[in-house]
Amino acid sequence: MEHQIEHxxxxxxxxxxxxxxxxxxxxxxTLQPSILKVLRILRDxxxxxxxxxxxxxxxxQDSSVDQxxxxxxxxxxxxxxxxxxxxxxNLGGLMVRLVNVLPFFQAIEEENIILQNLNFxxxxxxxxxxxxxxxxxxxxxxxxxxxxxxxxxxxxxxxxTGNLIKALxxxxxxxxxxxxxxxxxxxxxxxxxxxxxxxATLEILHLEGxxxxxxxxxxxxxxxxxxxxKELYLGANQIGSVGAKALADxxxxxxHLEKFYLEGxxxGEIGANAFKDVLLDQQSRxxxxxxxxxxxxxxxxxxxATSLGRALGSEGLIDGSLFGD
Numbered sequence: 001m002e003h004q005i006e007h008x009x010x011x012x013x014x015x016x017x018x019x020x021x022x023x024x025x026x027x028x029x030t031l032q033p034s035i036l037k038v039l040r041i042l043r044d045x046x047x048x049x050x051x052x053x054x055x056x057x058x059x060x061q062d063s064s065v066d067q068x069x070x071x072x073x074x075x076x077x078x079x080x081x082x083x084x085x086x087x088x089x090n091l092g093g094l095m096v097r098l099v100n101v102l103p104f105f106q107a108i109e110e111e112n113i114i115l116q117n118l119n120f121x122x123x124x125x126x127x128x129x130x131x132x133x134x135x136x137x138x139x140x141x142x143x144x145x146x147x148x149x150x151x152x153x154x155x156x157x158x159x160x161t162g163n164l165i166k167a168l169x170x171x172x173x174x175x176x177x178x179x180x181x182x183x184x185x186x187x188x189x190x191x192x193x194x195x196x197x198x199x200a201t202l203e204i205l206h207l208e209g210x211x212x213x214x215x216x217x218x219x220x221x222x223x224x225x226x227x228x229x230k231e232l233y234l235g236a237n238q239i240g241s242v243g244a245k246a247l248a249d250x251x252x253x254x255x256h257l258e259k260f261y262l263e264g265x266x267x268g269e270i271g272a273n274a275f276k277d278v279l280l281d282q283q284s285r286x287x288x289x290x291x292x293x294x295x296x297x298x299x300x301x302x303x304x305a306t307s308l309g310r311a312l313g314s315e316g317l318i319d320g321s322l323f324g325d
Contacts (some may be wrong), residue, residue, distance in 0.1 A: 031069060034111045035079060035086045039069045042089075042104035048097045080117055088117030092149055098123040105133035109141065117147035121178065124153050127160030127167065134167045145171050151180035151206065161188045168195045178206040180233070186215025193219040197226055208235040208261075217243025224250030229257060235294075236264040244271025248278045251290060261294040269304040276304075279311040288313075 031039070043050050053072050073079045080088030091098070098120060108115060120130070130150075134142065148171065155164055161184070168174070177199070184192075189212045196202065212220070217239045220232070224247065239247075244267035251257055275293065282288035293312055300308070 031073060031079065032084075032086070034113065036069055038086075038104055038107040038111055038113065039073075039078070041107045042101065043069065045100045045103045046096070046098050048099075049091075049094075052094065052096050086113050086115070088115055088119070088147070090117070090119040091123055092119040092121030092151070094122070096123055098125040098129075100129055101125060101133045102129060102136060105136045109137060114141055114144045116144055117149070118145060119147075119149035120153065121149045122152040124158075125150070126158065127155055127163035131163040131167045134170050137170075142170050143173050146173055146201075147176040148174055149176070149178040150182065151178045153182055155179070155182040156185060156188045156210075157183040161191055165192060165195045168199070172199075173201050174199055175201055176204045177202060179210075180206045181209040184210040184212055184216065186211075186213050186217075186219070188212070189216030189219040193223055196220075197223045200228060202227070202229055204231045204233075205229050206233045207237065208233050210237050212237045212239065212243075214240050214243035214246070218246040221246035221248075221250030224254050224257065225252075227254070227256065231259040231261075232257060233261045234265070235261050239265040239267060239271075241266070241268050241270035241274075243267070245274045248274040252278050252281065253287075255287065255289050257290055259292045259294075260290060262298065263294050263296045265295075265298050267295065268299045269301055271298070272300045272304040272308045276308045276311040279308075283311070 043053055053069065069078075076090075076094055078090055078094070079086055080090055089104075101120075150164075153160075155161060168177075177196075184207065188210075189207075196205065207220075210216070212234070216237065217234070220234065221243075223229075224232075234247075239262065244262070244265075247260075247262075248271070251260070272295065275295075279288060279290065282290075290312070293308070295305075295308070
């Protein structure tokens with residue numbers, strides 16, 4: 001599983017280097033020419049990114065302009081490197097607004113750079129522009145993208161769900177998809193259901209902080225019946241007992257899901273008992289796979305919570321309502 005950490009803004013930072021590896025990125029004063037070229041194009045196509053990168057650095061000498069890119073990379077880890085190869089772009093948590101990434105993607109194609117991770121979290125990138133950018137990639141480069149981070153981009157409120165669906169259809173090998181805090185409602189999940197269900201390689205799905213409610217939970221429950229997802233995050237989505245029942249039904253014959261986060265919803269005792277019944281049924285058939293279920297702040301009484309914990313393999317309620325082996 002790829003290394004991930006969570007930024008203080010709540011956005012996920014993919015493949016973030018370990019502290020022991022930071023000197024690898026920080027040691028050089030300049031980036032490779034091809035990396036500088038594509039970053040320069042990205043910077044110059046987006047005024048807010050240009051202002052961010054220029055801030056606080058003496059720009060009296062034009063010849064030093066590209067040093068800003070190296071500076072920001074060292075301190076913000078914009079470039080994701082693997083053996084000195086540019087493998088990902090990380091703008092999550094940088095607090096900039098992207099308006100045009102098409103020139104950057106075209107430059108990636110021209111320089112024959114293959115990116116595995118794309119983190120545009122919190123950038124408000126428009127899905128129409130993102131779709132155009134993905135379309136500009138060759139089929140080979142599309143298949144190489146394994147991590148897509150679009151948390152906090154207001155996708156649904158900006159009517160971008162349709163274009164997101166089209167873009168996802170062109171990225172067949174995604175393993176991680178982050179769609180947290182995007183104002184998705186139940187109807188959006190119904191629309192996204194087919195795209196997520198058909199993503200055979202998807203292992204980690206983040207949908208926290210949306211408004212999918214029971215309608216959206218039902219759609220995700222349908223996905224779980226055939227999905228290979230290993231980790232699912234649905235915290236703070238206003239999911240009630242009906243949605244919980246649909247999700248429990250979805251994992252009845254699911255042999256892949258290992259971690260399920262449902263904190264901060266409204267599943268109540270009815271929802272908790274639905275999960276308990278499914279878990280006990282799986283145990284009786286010796287097919288239980290789910291290892292952790294996080295249901296804190298769901299209005300579950302102590303008795304129902306303890307029963308659920310035991311069904312999951314715990315002798316009782318573990319602090320924070322995180323049940324697991």
